[in-house]
Amino acid sequence: MLKYIIRRLIIMVPELFVISFLVFMIMWAAPGDFLDQYRMDPSVSPQFLESLEKELGLDKPPIIQYGIWLKNILTGNFGYSFYYRQPVSKLIWGRVFATVILSLSSFFFSWILGIITGVFSALKKYTIWDKILTIVAFSGIAIPGFFLALLLLYIAANTGWFPISGMVSIGHDQMSAFERFKDILWHLVLPTIALGFGGFASLMRYMRGSLLDVLNEDYVTFARAKGLPERKVIYKHALRNAINPMITFLGYSISGLLGGAVIIENIFAWPGMGRLVYQALIQQDVYLVMASAMISAVMLVIGNLIADILLAAVDPRVRLE
């Protein structure tokens, strides 16, 4: 097991290296660079442009730029953002809180609700409740996240039940700690639903399917035959086995925790990573893009690894080699 983990971690290094190289080259190959917006402006002098180019290192060939970036990364320096004129690490760190809080809340929303409703609808198979939940699930899978977000926004704007944008109210700084908490929670509701609804729907379907599969297994029939109470059959025998495949999903969803959600964050003006990175991509703020892409890639790879490990931990039939 330990050997397996170490091997995976070692493979990870060249993989990340290639990813970073690819991303860098894509950024470089895109027409124009960060300074284009200044070049278009006639009031910016060519001398200034030249000095800026030198300062940002854009005058060097891309392979050297990449080399410098790689060297810096190894010493823990993520580089400078061209646009914000701040260290990338500081910028990202500033946004991590908002992103994580939104990701976590939608994560818990979709998982807790998804599993509960999934189990419920599997146990009430073919009843009216099951049908309603199925409709909800299919709608959740089919509705585009941004459309759901717009709809929620529309409802909020018309009823005034929820704030329509941002993470905090205007008077947030004057509030007591508890009020601040409540304030953020209040702002969190809509983005959480918009972000987590799709996940909730698919998790519910998976949970339902998986539990139904397990309930058809022989050992469940056997457990029933030997006279165990139904509650015990379901929660001790069936549910444990049904949850196993879900564990893999858990690993995958870890990878999304730091990525942010570009569109949802845009719609709700949530000050998270998604917006930062989207803007950086459009402005070709290379180092910012690189850093966030690397964070996402690392999270993805580690998430996959965790998924594998978790699966092996819960399911004794799976052996990692």
Next chain:
Amino acid sequence: MAEDKKKLTEEMEFEETYLSRRQLIWRAFKKHKLGMFGLWVLIIMYLMAIFADFLSPHNPYEQSLIHSYAPPTPIHFKYKGKSMGMYVLPSVSFIDKFTSERKFYEMLFPKAIYTDEGKYEIDNGVARIDGKSLKFDRSKGEEVYFEFAINKSIGFTTKDGKNYSLPFEKEYTKRLLIGYNDGLLRKGTVRIDLTVPTAKTAVLSNFGDFSKKLKTIVNSEENIDKLWLDEKLERIDVKWARTISRNIKVDEFKRIVSNGAKNWMESVLKPLKEGKGSVDQIREAGVEVEKMILADFERALDEGYIDALINGDEMAINRIVSISKDLVSIGIDVKGRLEKLSAKLANLKSSGESKAVMKDIVREEFYSMGKEAVDLLVRGYKKSDNKKAYIDNVVNSLSKGVENYIDVCNLKLEKMVKEMRYEEREAEGIIRACLTNLMRSEIFGSRYLPGETMAIANMLVNFKLIDDPNFKSKIEDYKKVSSLKAIYENLQSILGKFAKPGRRPSKDQMKEIQTALEEFINKAKNMKFSTESVNSELRSVIRSAEGSLRYLKRGRSVYYYYRRILDGLRDVSSAKSILESVAANIVGVGEIGFSYPKLGEMAFKKYRLETVKSIVLNGKGVRDYDYRIYKVKFFLKSWKGKFLWLVPSRIHLFGVENPDDNPYVKLFIMGADQFGRDVWSRIVFASRVSLSIGIIGMIITFGLALIFGGISGYYGGIIDEIMMRIAEIIMSIPGFYLLIMLRALLPMDIPSTQIYILLVFILSFIGWAGTSRVIRGMVLSIRRREFVEAAIAIGLPDSKVLMRHVLPNTTSFLIVSATLRIPGYILGEASLSYLGLGIREPDASWGLMLAQAQDVYVMQHAPWLLIPGAFIFFTVLSFNFVGDALRDALDPRSLG
């Protein structure tokens, strides 16, 4: 016999059970209700995409700025109580400058007016009055208009002294207002001018007693220049009718009122003051007091105190007492009476009496107070010992009363002026909006409203309404471009003649082209616009025109250079884009209409003077009028679309019949967007993008995945290792970032068709890695099966084994997963377009259409912009249903 029958049925059953695999799958699929539902929805959606032109009542690209954010057009069924089938009214939607709300009005274009003297009909440019037609020469700019006085109610008095009145509700009036202003600026509408005389009566009735009172006040006082005031009043009447109250100087008017009232009071009180007081004189003064008390009542009514009184509010009582201080000074116990009254009202209220009745009671109380005041005055005069002191006292309190009265008058005046101002401003706003729209539709080449734009623009400069230097240069720009317009249109028509493949220009045509090109170059070279970008654009066009000309002049091998010449010509005909960019600048001119308050009015007057020929219907009673209605019909001819992308056709499934080409007549079943384009038509056209991108993307993805996964799984070993690492790396780059990054890799400003192709490739590039891994796994397992080994053993080449034996065994999986993957592409395209990275305006895609609803304000006021989201939703849902049903159907266990 019976045995035979049994055998027969057995055979039939036997046959039934041995259906082909395809039939079995279809059977299993049909059992899946949701799957069938999804299939039907998809069939409808795809039919919609295929017959998009046929289904759109409007051209999805045609802008109609007067309908910006227009809500779904209401369809009416009854007209004047009669069933008329489906019809719509002309409508307009605009932002009201003064309330900054978006408003939508149905406009009522008059078709006929019924007066006491007969029927006035207007149809296709001829106005008929009782059969006699009124001639007017449109080429001389003459027009005939209907014009209505704008008022809450219009009273008309006929010759024989009968009164007619048209009760206008507020909303109704506004509608008329629009029709009135709009028709004024739109050529082709015929109007009969009813303004001045009818307006006067209307105004008089509206000013009502107040106006008369003013006149009596004024007339009774010689000190005031009678003529002057008459004129003033006259002017006020007319102006108000035209909703132009700007020239009323309220303060001056107030002064006149108060002076007049004071002087008049003086004249009443003079004899009293001079000690010649008699009972009659006192009584006379008392009657005036009575009037004032009624004025108090009116004021209390205006200020809402009576309501408060009815509700038993003590504050109200005190307030009315203070309003009626003249009464108090005469010695009436106003407070006590009001308290009693209030108690009485409270009783009535609890017994459920109506408010109107209670108001009457209050009024009666005031009347009786007035009567009492007269009595009191006279009695007091008779009783008093010191008559002189008593009269002084009366004079004093009456003077106070006059002041009070003047207050009431002024208050009323202010209120009225306020109302007038509101209406006037509204009218002005509308005029300006019309002006803007007029300019816009001129600029964007719509078929209405030809030369007026320039006329108005010039006028604005001549009138010195606009001192913005840019404005002048913009108009100059526009003139220059207009002179180019004829040339490029000529070139375009030449191009149109032989731009078809295989047709080459004849020598004469070459000459024609050459002269046109030369003319263009000569003219264009001397042009300089105020905007640099337009200049550079023009320069590049000139360059390519010169290129074409060079090739043309080389003469001999004309045909050889044919294509290049054609290219050059195309560039020249793109001079249209210059026109458009200049026009875009001039739209700014139209916007000035909003920012310069006088502009609308001046343009209005000037235009009107030049074009109106009036028929004055003096003293004729207007009884009724008819409006033009526009029928909604099926299989109607309207805009030119292309049936099945190929056949030009004007027939559309439904639409509104618009014989007089009224630009205000539109049928938006799902509202309109910012530019007044029909949302439904755009949804239909956008479905082509959204529905095809999924399928094409899926085919490319699975093609890639099959090749990649197939090779990797089939050969295994080092090839497998390398290929799978590549796939893994692509999978490790977070999807959405990769999407945006790849999009950023490609230029932003390219036509929508190219973007479409790019999107397909980007979306498939992201999707293939995961699928190829699954296919690899399947191939690995199939590879070990006996029949594959057998195929290899008989010496088939690898490619054949892979194509014929291995990959076909993955079809079930492929079909199901392909169906379930399609929504991903649809959503991907929608998200990219939503972010502005995908399909670009003016082309439509569902995601792009949703992007218009981003703004919360817009969303709240035009929620119909969210409809495209529902289409995405149902499409994706249907694909999921069909995919699920297919999975069940293809599952060998369910095939039984």
